Amino acid sequence: MATGARRVVVTQRFFDEASLAYLRGAGCEVAIAELPAGRADGDLSEDELVALLQGAEGWIVGHARVTRELLAALPELKIVSRRGVGYERVDLQAARDLGRVVTIAAGGNDASVADQAIGMMISVGRRFGEAQARMRAGSWSILMGTDLYRKTVGVIGLGRIGRSLVQRLSGFEARVLVVSSRPDPAYAARTGVSFVDLPALLAESDYVSVHAPLTPATRHLLRAETLAAMKPGAFVINTARGGLVSDRDLLAALKAGHLGGAGLDVFESESDPDMQPVTDELIALPNVVAAPHAGASTREGLDRTNMIASQCVVAVLDGRDAPTQCVVADGRVGIPAE
Template sequence: MEIHSTQPGRNRTVLVSQRFFDAAATAFLEEHGCHVRLAELPPGQADGGLPEAALQAMLEGADGWIVGHAHVSRSLLEKLPQLRVVARRGVGYDRVDMDAIRDLGKVGTVAVGGNDACVADHTLGMMLALAHRLRESQRRMEAGDWTILPGRDLYRKTVGIVGLGRIGRAVVERLRAFHANILVATPTPSETYGQANNISYVNLPTLLEQSDYISLHAPLTPETRALIDAGALARMKRGAFLINTARGGLVDDAALLQALLSGHLGGAGLDVFQSEADPAMQEVTRQLLALPNVVATPHAGASTHEGLERTNMLAARCVVAALDGTAIPPACLIADGRRAREVQPC
């Protein structure tokens, strides 16, 4: 694995360990006194699969790190005293040890708002692909069978949204064009938002039982891990569709596989998988991918050209703000240990 440098000789170094970091974001960092190092990863390799030793070697001498899905652990951060800011090019941070960032006097940020639109579009695309059986139809046509497979409408169907953050709201906005009946399960309902958007807040069991489509937009926390387990899947309507563009750990993929094989569910749209964090689940993922009523992508919902440009620039701005000691947008700041660094015991 090679590291390519641009503009050597600057007094601050920022490592970018993700692909698709564009010229505008690189130029912004350089204009603000940063020497940018771009990690060249092997084909098919993302930073999330790199061992800690490789990450440590890449990060030696770095003041800032723009990271994708790598595990940002306490043991890694303890070996990098010069590193001051970890900026995720994304919004999830379940792989970031925020307590360690605070304890060690560092800063952690996310790129809030950069990928809402593209993930919401991806979600609707998966709903429509499943409903109209696009994968099944193309596979049959490739085999010479042009038999028409009747699909289903999204128009005026009941859609359940689990989690109502920025992406969940963007999905609601798009579903209004389909005149969908929208149910939402969230721990923090807003009656004003609900009335303005004609949505109904319900508990999760009700949502599972009544929805034709269920789309997950919750963060992965100890409370939400395996939120959609065998029991939850059994509650879903026969023939319903499950879409997960949030985090793989929200769904018990083995239970999902059984629900699909049994014919209980109509299909699943999956951009995330348990196997991303747990290699022992790779066989389950392989079996899910083989099913004709599964539409899958490799955690690519946020990866449009425009979405990547937005999140790249947000991450770059957060890095510069942290290194300069200027204000970081509050929504982007997930952990701030700078005060702890400044106030050391005598």
């Protein structure tokens, strides 16, 4: 690599060769962090991150917390490029104040997460996990399941993943109810979905799938009172963010028999270790299908998000604008703050 190459640090596993070649071809010196076994970048301390990122102009990041203090300790860092679409762990105002750019890999994992939501609906409705556990124990008795076909599905949030889910649900001839801060009559006419308020969605849906960003307004959107308002026997699917659902209240609703089950890829314990006992109880329930925040982790999905994250890095290091849909904060001189 020629002297003067722009240093880019990747603190994520599963970074593919095509994305690596793209960065190197754009004149970047790429360092892929060797993370300790069993730890992701979100588990690293600020001191560990600073040591890894010294001299870096670009950072392709997973779930690490990007604080004002961390950014201030890395004066050469120009762009924080999320290989994903959530950015609640990034201090966006600090990035703007300090002249940095923050991007997300918009459009890279929509299909992967929507596929997972469908898979969880079918798995928990048809009781696949319970059936396999019984077979392993020697019992081949048949458990009665629930169809997804022609059921009412409530979709909370209609961003890219929510729309991908709606597209897939059409194949099941599902009746789709949507809660969104921006109802779209043209979209409703085109797809047949119905925009409703949250009480109506909860009362009528057989499956409720959450696809909203985690903000102070959406934290514990599904909690004791809203879970109690759901149709008896309904299923909760959360592939978005831990904290949108009160895991403690969901556990109580499942143990009480009010809900039929849940499909969970995200948990409050990811950001609050004190919630780990609740997570452990949830994943031990026979009517819960769980995954370790793996909705975007397909070969194809990671290849797409790696490349989008890399393209954002190169654009900013070249002095250009990253794709508009990817930019969540831009503090460069002459660029209006969001």
